[in-house]
Amino acid sequence: xxxxxxxxxxxxxxxxxxxxxxxxxxxxxxxxxxxxxxxxxxxxxxxxxxxxxxxxxxxxxxxxxxxxxxxxxxxxxxxxxxxxxxxxxxxxxxxxxxxxxxxxxxxxxxxxxxxx
Numbered sequence: 001x002x003x004x005x006x007x008x009x010x011x012x013x014x015x016x017x018x019x020x021x022x023x024x025x026x027x028x029x030x031x032x033x034x035x036x037x038x039x040x041x042x043x044x045x046x047x048x049x050x051x052x053x054x055x056x057x058x059x060x061x062x063x064x065x066x067x068x069x070x071x072x073x074x075x076x077x078x079x080x081x082x083x084x085x086x087x088x089x090x091x092x093x094x095x096x097x098x099x100x101x102x103x104x105x106x107x108x109x110x111x112x113x114x115x116x
Contacts, residue, residue: 002026003075005110007042007099011090016116018042018085020099022108024075032073032081032103036066039073040083042099046091057095060085073103090116 002025010017020040024030041061047054075081083099094115101108 003108005108007110007112009112009114016087016090020083021080023080030075034071038066042085045096057091092116
């Protein structure tokens with residue numbers, strides 16, 4: 001079982017739109033279990049993020065409440081799931097984004113750098 005993540009950032013005027021895609025690169029289906037309705041998250045740090053020390057600028061899940069419901073999603077071999085985020089009113093400068101899948105028992109993340 002192999003999950004591969006990719007993260008795209010698109011600066012669009014006064015916002016940044018992100019798409020986090022998770023692909024099952026394995027030969028068997030993968031059953032994802034989510035313990036609430038927040039299936040993925042994204043964190044933005046200042047700078048290039050290469051050393052992980054830049055100040056956190058924004059986190060999509062901050063201030064949000066998620067329905068406490070167990071959900072299952074199956075990814076067939078080669079299938080992709082996409083999760084979208086939007087950072088309104090981004091801080092100008094260079095940033096590093098890190099998206100993570102919040103499925104129980106599965107690790108998948110992706111990173112990208114962008115400038116506003």
